Amino acid sequence: MKATAQAGANIAFVKYWGALDAELHLPLNNSISLTLDQATTLVTVEFSPHVGEDVGEDVIELEGRRAEGRLRERVVRFLDHLRRLSGSRDRARVASQSTFPVATGLASSASLFAGMAVAGLAALGLALEPREVSTIARLGSGSAARSVFGGWVEWVAGGRHEDSYAYPLKPADWWPVRDVIVIVSQEPKEMPSLAGHAAARTSPCFAGRLASTSEHLALARTAILTRDLEALGTVAEAEALLLHAVSMTTDPPALYWLPATVAVMRQVWAWRREGVPAYFTLDAGPNVHVLTTPEDTPRVATGLCAIDGVQRTIVCQPGGPPVLGDVHLF
Amino acid sequence: MKATAQAGANIAFVKYWGALDAELHLPLNNSISLTLDQATTLVTVEFSPHVGEDVGEDVIELEGRRAEGRLRERVVRFLDHLRRLSGSRDRARVASQSTFPVATGLASSASLFAGMAVAGLAALGLALEPREVSTIARLGSGSAARSVFGGWVEWVAGGRHEDSYAYPLKPADWWPVRDVIVIVSQEPKEMPSLAGHAAARTSPCFAGRLASTSEHLALARTAILTRDLEALGTVAEAEALLLHAVSMTTDPPALYWLPATVAVMRQVWAWRREGVPAYFTLDAGPNVHVLTTPEDTPRVATGLCAIDGVQRTIVCQPGGPPVLGDVHLF
Incomplete structure (x- = not known):
């Protein structure tokens, strides 16, 4: 019930800016990005009733610090999505470590939530299609929908949750920029x-x-x-x-x-x-x-x-x- | 037939950007500015058949340098407007000296052409209404229409030459910013x-x-x-x-x-x-x-x-x- 994933941040050539639905992170336009190899986040997720027994809540430690406030809420809400998918009621423990400075406009939430989606689904024993993983990652952070794929990626805006997902245009080895x-x-x-x-x-x-x-x-x-x-x-x-x-x-x-x-x-x-x-x-x-x-x-x-x-x-x-x-x- | 005027640059709070008619400097929107006391241009204009006798053309020296190329053409075209107004066929000599760096986004063309309009009209013995002076200054540089007045100024966009002029909203002593x-x-x-x-x-x-x-x-x-x-x-x-x-x-x-x-x-x-x-x-x-x-x-x-x-x-x-x-x- 514990899994670890490493996901890359991505850089968008056509940007995501402005949301159709801020809650679901539905964008107003498609976007196109490249997933990066040296700006990555390692995320471990464990679901277990024994997690946080003393405090009765999820334990979330991002970049070596206990998450608080809105950031914590955002991660807990994301864990709730994963729990709903699997029917689990277990509390979760999450830890992350990035190779680059977070919250400075380098898409750290993309690699964090892409990693959390992949690790979290694995920890829950769920095997989903990549497209579905992308829509789920999007619920954590819009641009995370793209980091679920390597290489050159397009995120289709869509008008509702299940239609807003990314897909690979070309793999990482297509073009060595x-x-x-x-x-x-x-x-x-x-x-x-x-x-x-x-x-x-x-x-x-x-x-x-x-x-x-x-x-x-x-x-x-x-x-x-x-x-x-x-x-x-x-x-x-x-x-x-x-x-x-x-x-x-x-x-x-x-x-x-x-x-x-x-x-x-x-x-x-x-x-x-x-x-x-x-x-x-x-x-x-x-x-x-x-x-x-x-x-x-x-x-x-x-x-x-x-x-x-x-x-x-x-x-x-x-x-x-x-x-x-x-x-x-x- | 020689006159000298000192005119202030101005700073626009609502900007002039984008022209309805690039030749006549008709703007697409009204603009509002303040004329400045310490960013000024001194302009001397002389009309005389003896000017430039050797070269047979106007003699234009801006900021201590002989004007060339498009800048020269622009000034000559402006002098042509003044000559047309007065019926003069005399060549002109123009010199300018500013208290601030020119062509760096500090509206030096505003003070230059406002000064040139005022000095040039005086040199030609023409006494015009301020509104008319403003429309004429505008032909040299759009924002010069505003520098024909002191203090707080609005430039009415207008749709043709005679309707695009500035007027004073409040005099310089209205508000000591x-x-x-x-x-x-x-x-x-x-x-x-x-x-x-x-x-x-x-x-x-x-x-x-x-x-x-x-x-x-x-x-x-x-x-x-x-x-x-x-x-x-x-x-x-x-x-x-x-x-x-x-x-x-x-x-x-x-x-x-x-x-x-x-x-x-x-x-x-x-x-x-x-x-x-x-x-x-x-x-x-x-x-x-x-x-x-x-x-x-x-x-x-x-x-x-x-x-x-x-x-x-x-x-x-x-x-x-x-x-x-x-x-x-x-």
Whole structure:
């Protein structure tokens, strides 16, 4: 009744921003992402009546700290979904450990809930179709629907729970791009993504962004299928700027950028003017992802580290789907 | 046949971005600004058949440098308008000197063309109504229509040349706010404003911005008439972020910000959390304007100078209308 899974975070080229149903994490548009190999979360889940006997509740320890408040509620609600599926009434113990800073706009909730879905279902002895695992992971965090698959993934928006799931466009070994994650802050971001999704509609840019997504999706799909880094990078940058255009014009505004965020974006453009293939994208946070080729990665990663305010980089390759392991966190 | 005028730049709280007619600088929405006293341009204009006798053309020296290319063409076209009005066929000599860095998003073309309109009309012996002077200044640079007046100014969009003019909402002494201009770069910006106006329509945020301007105009007018700095600052920040949301999502994108731009914006928000009344706005460029009270100006100006990447500040008060003087630049 105990299982451990490791799942990768993902970076979205066409973003998820703004929800049709905030409770079920039904998005307003499809999104497309790449699952990452070096930004992962290890999650152990155990269901047992003996868990938390003294306190009478689930025991949840994320990144070495007892989860509290809304984060705890969110995990308990997710465990309730899993219990409902299996008919279990057991309390659960959950522990997680990530290889990258969480809550800083690097999709840590994607890897956490994808890992929790896979480990939790295994711990409960449930074997489900990947599509169903994806819808379940989505209930924890929208973008977790994508991290249930490795490689290049599209999440179909859908209009109700069972129709909003991700599917793989191409596997991890389809195209060896690199994603250099640039850490400029390890502080939790000021506005969590869930609040950001809710505020999105107050932006005058919201409708325009939504109207752009169909074209962006087509461009991103084609870029992936034809392994065209310039095309993928161009749409990824446009989507990132549009996401931040929306978030900085909500009421109240959310500006996720730090000075170093802008410095990184400008360095990427400077490289392109010199002929180096590098493209940025960023989710709702100050940290930046820089897409480049395997050959250019050393130069790009070294150059990024030299920028004022950059703390470190994490060089990622396309990652596989979540895997179950037998080394548990407790 | 020689006259010199000094005109102030202005800072717009509701912005001009996107043109109905790019040639005539007819905007798509009304805008509201404050004319500044410490960011001014001195312009001397002389009309005479003896000017440029050797070269047979207008002699234009802006900020100590012979004007060339598109800038020169723009000034010559403006001089042609003035000549047409007066029936003059004389060549002109123009010189300008500003107290602040030009072409960096500080509305230097506003003070230049407002000064050139006032000096040029005087040099030609033409006495026109202020409204007409405003429409003429507009032909040089849209925002120059506003700098023809001192204090708090609204520019009526209009749909044809003679109906697109500014008028004063309140004079300079109506409300003693301070505008601390924060210089983070003296480099000419990458995309000139005229190109930015043209590109604006390609942004998915364009329609949303335009739809917001009526509400923003009402808020800004009311804030000025009731001397409500919080209300004015709030709309000024929203307008600034919206302008940059549009410009960073055009095709191709124009990101005017530097790392220090973001640092200044974040410092302003930090001050507000501490109860200091400070609000930012910025036009199409990296330099920032910080609105505050006379009492808080020393603290704000000193604090801004301490930010990494800030070169200097210029503390402005509301400025008067252009004035003719008798000390000429040549």
